[in-house]
Amino acid sequence: MLKTEKACVVSDSTITKFGVRPPSTYSMKIQSLSQLKTLFSGTDGYKSRTFSSGKYNWRLVIYPNGNEKDNGTGFISMYVELDSKSLSSNVLAYLTFFIFNKKENKYFTIQDVEGKQFNALRLVHGFPQVLPLDTFNDPKNGYVYDGDQCEFGVDVMVPLTNWEVVSFTQKPTNKKFSWTLNKFSKLKEHCYVSSKFLIEGRNWVLKLYPKGNNTTCSTWLSLFLHLADSETKTMTTGEEIYTQCDMRILDPLESHHVTLKLNQWHKNTSGWGWSEFVSLAKLEEAYLDKQGSLKVEIEFEVVSTITYSP
CATH class of the missing domain: 2.60.210.10 (Apoptosis, Tumor Necrosis Factor Receptor Associated Protein 2; Chain A)
Known part of the structure; x- marks a missing residue:
C-alpha cells in the first residue's frame, strides 16, 4: 500500500x-x-x-x-x-x-x-x-x-556521491617563510631548494637559481614557488591550488625590499615565479648583508583548499 x-x-x-x-x-x-x-x-x-x-x-x-x-x-x-x-x-x-x-x-x-x-x-x-x-x-x-x-x-x-568543496583562506596562520643563503657570491650549484614549509595543509618549497634558470637570464637571480614533491604525488589529476603571495628579497637595512606579487593556480607539475626576479648587479650592490648572505621571504595572503568526497 x-x-x-x-x-x-x-x-x-x-x-x-x-x-x-x-x-x-x-x-x-x-x-x-x-x-x-x-x-x-x-x-x-x-x-x-x-x-x-x-x-x-x-x-x-x-x-x-x-x-x-x-x-x-x-x-x-x-x-x-x-x-x-x-x-x-x-x-x-x-x-x-x-x-x-x-x-x-x-x-x-x-x-x-x-x-x-x-x-x-x-x-x-x-x-x-x-x-x-x-x-x-x-x-x-x-x-x-x-x-x-x-x-x-x-x-x-539524488545528491552526487562525488563532490568537492573549495575554500579560499585569507591571511593564513604561519603565513611567512624566510630562507637565508650564506655566502651567496660563492654559491656554485645551478639550483638551490629550500626546506619544506607548511601552509594550509600543503608543503611548499622555494627554488632559487643564483645565476638564472637559463642562459638568457644569466645576469639575474631566478626565484620560483613549487609544491613539495611529497604533495605532487598525492594530488589528483587536474587538481590545482590557488595562491596569492608576496615573494621578496630582503634589504639588510630594511628599507627597500624587492617584492613581486604572485597570483597563480599551481598544478602538481608546475612552479611559478620569475626568471628575472632581481639583477645580480643590483643584488650584490644592496641586498647582501655584511657576511655576504642573502635573505629570501615569502608571505601568503590567500591559499585555496579543497575537500573531496570519500
Missing part, C-alpha cells in the same frame, strides 16, 4: 508554487483523463515506465481520483517508487512533483525540501494531497485542456 509521511499539501518543509519546468524531469502526458480515472480508482495508481536518476530507476505513480488509503480523497495524489532491483542501500532523494497548467503556461509544483530516504522497507514516497480535484478537474483552471488531456511530472534529484 502506498503511504506517505505527510497527509497535507503545505507544511514547514513543503514548497508549493507556479514556475517553469524543473531542470531535470520525467513527464507523462495523459491523452484521456476520463479513461485513466475509470481504469484506476481510488485504491489504484497508474505507474509510469521506469526512468533513471542518480544511477537508480524510478517510477512516477499517479492517483487521478486520489489515494483513499493515504487520506488522499478529493485530491490528486502523486508518488515516486524506487525500483527495488536498483537498490543497494539507503537512497536519499529530493522530490519535486509538477502538474502542467496550460492556461498559465506554467507548472504547479510541490516539493519537500527535507528529502526522502528510500530503502528496502520504504520504496515509495510522495504526497496524497497535491491539488484538490475540484480545482484540477475544472477546465477553466487550465489543468485539463484540449478536451481531456493533462500532464504530470516529477524531478528526482
Whole structure:
C-alpha cells in the first residue's frame, strides 16, 4: 500500500508554487483523463515506465481520483517508487512533483525540501494531497485542456556521491617563510631548494637559481614557488591550488625590499615565479648583508583548499 509521511499539501518543509519546468524531469502526458480515472480508482495508481536518476530507476505513480488509503480523497495524489532491483542501500532523494497548467503556461509544483530516504522497507514516497480535484478537474483552471488531456511530472534529484568543496583562506596562520643563503657570491650549484614549509595543509618549497634558470637570464637571480614533491604525488589529476603571495628579497637595512606579487593556480607539475626576479648587479650592490648572505621571504595572503568526497 502506498503511504506517505505527510497527509497535507503545505507544511514547514513543503514548497508549493507556479514556475517553469524543473531542470531535470520525467513527464507523462495523459491523452484521456476520463479513461485513466475509470481504469484506476481510488485504491489504484497508474505507474509510469521506469526512468533513471542518480544511477537508480524510478517510477512516477499517479492517483487521478486520489489515494483513499493515504487520506488522499478529493485530491490528486502523486508518488515516486524506487525500483527495488536498483537498490543497494539507503537512497536519499529530493522530490519535486509538477502538474502542467496550460492556461498559465506554467507548472504547479510541490516539493519537500527535507528529502526522502528510500530503502528496502520504504520504496515509495510522495504526497496524497497535491491539488484538490475540484480545482484540477475544472477546465477553466487550465489543468485539463484540449478536451481531456493533462500532464504530470516529477524531478528526482539524488545528491552526487562525488563532490568537492573549495575554500579560499585569507591571511593564513604561519603565513611567512624566510630562507637565508650564506655566502651567496660563492654559491656554485645551478639550483638551490629550500626546506619544506607548511601552509594550509600543503608543503611548499622555494627554488632559487643564483645565476638564472637559463642562459638568457644569466645576469639575474631566478626565484620560483613549487609544491613539495611529497604533495605532487598525492594530488589528483587536474587538481590545482590557488595562491596569492608576496615573494621578496630582503634589504639588510630594511628599507627597500624587492617584492613581486604572485597570483597563480599551481598544478602538481608546475612552479611559478620569475626568471628575472632581481639583477645580480643590483643584488650584490644592496641586498647582501655584511657576511655576504642573502635573505629570501615569502608571505601568503590567500591559499585555496579543497575537500573531496570519500
